[in-house]
Amino acid sequence: MKIALLGTGFGQAHAAVYAARGDVEVVMFGRDPEKTGKTAGRFGFAASTDMDAAFEDASFDLVDICLPVPLHAQYVLRALEADKHVLVELPLADNLEDAQRVAEAAAGGDKYVFVDMFERFIPANQALFDAVRDGTYGRLEQLTLWNQTAHLWPGASLGLKVLPLEAMHSDMDIITRTLGLPQDLTVTTVARDENSGAIDATFRFDGAAARSSVSSLMPKAWGARGGYTAAFENGVLDAASTMGFDGKPTGTVTAYTTDGAHQLDLPPADQYTAMIGHVMDVLAGKAENRIAPSSVLDALRLTLDLDTKVNGTR
Template sequence: MKIALLGTGFAQAHAAVYAARGDVDVVMFGRDADKTAKAAGQFGFASSTDMDAAFEDDSFDLVDICLPVRLHAQHVLRALEAGKHALVELPLADDLDDAKRVAEAAARSSKHVFVDMFERFIPANQALFDAVRENTYGRLEQLTLWNMTAHLWPGASLGLKVLPLEAMHSDMDIITRTLGMPKDLTVTTVARDEDSGAIDATFRFHRAAARSSISSLMPKTWGARGGYTASFEHGILDTSSTMGFDGKPTGTLTAYTTDGARELALPPADQYTAMISHVMDVLAGKAENRIAPHSVLDALQLTLDLDQKVNSPH
């Protein structure tokens, strides 16, 4: 499998996964020749500044798009037009109509499009999805999700302008997958400066409620921490995780019922490795695509609604 990896920033998270596999050949593409060569060299990849080659070179099977959000949809569409599979960082687009165009194009195409909804591959989240689907503890009544992080990514803003689309989209996916679309949404924000802030969003459903909180106000020694508490009719699932500088989280999941508290065993999993393994399995005909564009539209709609509340409140 030959892969064109577009981007030199967050693309390195994907690059680290590819570098550990023996079944891929990767070329990293970027605008700055020296920066791109340096980033690619860390993983033993070739580099290029000729972005057109990613689409025009017939030897590439998959285009992995880790570019600014505003460029996502157009590059996915270009990949499909060139007859290539596409993997795109989340969110799929910053406009719902663009996302729908991608979903429609993907449905018509013989090629696969994958959206990096990595949170679907986190074992604690899979346990939540399973509990809702299988009605293990009865109806889900309240869901609280939280993430609190330091600035661990040099040069990356974690201010109010970027937090909804680039940091809360995964929570919106969890909410819509477990409770559907809310009846209404209320938002409270705090801004320390342009690059640091906090958002608290609450969602009302018929006979249920949800909350998503995120903060980038933490000192670097804090690292990144997050989790959820899911309250069902007959039990609670509670999880928390801590991510260090290596980007690999450790965490626990506990079920509380009238019979007591029980820690549930979680398989060790790096969500990015799991996501890319899923992509490769689908392309090899071993699995059905679980992160296709049509599956992210509700979460994107809710994310854009949240972004509107945060950044264009009037």
């Protein structure tokens, strides 16, 4: 499998996974020759600033897009036109119309498109999805999600303008996958400056409620922490985790019922390795695509609604 990895920023999280595999050949693409060469060299990859080659070189099987959000949809469509499989960082697009165009193009072609909904591969989240699907504790009535982080990614803004699309999209996916689309959305914000802020969003459903809270106001020593509390009719799941730049969280999930409290036995896994492993399994015919564009549209719709509440119409 030969992969064109576009982007030297967050692309490093994907690069670390590819570098640990023995079944891929990767070329990293970026705009700055020195930065691209240095970053690619850290992972043992070739480097290029000729972005067109990612699409025009027939030897590439998969284009992995880790570029700024406004470029996502157009580059996915370009890759499909070039007869390539595509993995794109979340969110799929910065507007629903482009996302729907990508979903239609993916459904109508023979090449796979994968959206990096990495949170679906976190074992703690899988435990929540399974409990809702199987009715393990009855109906889900209240879901609280929280993420608090320091500035762990040098140069990256974590202000109000970017937090909805780049930090809360995963929470919106969890909410829509467990409760559907809400009837109402209320938002409160705090801005320290243009690069640091906090958002607290509450969602109303028929017979249920959800909340998503994200903050980039934490000091470096805090690192990144998050989790959820899911209150069901007959029990509670409570998850907590810590995570660094490597994307490998450590955490626990505890179930509380009338029988007491017990910690769930979760498989060891990190989301990026699991997500890229899933991509490779699908391309090898070993699995069905769980992160196709059509599966992310509700989450994107809710994320864009949230972004409008926070930032107005872009």
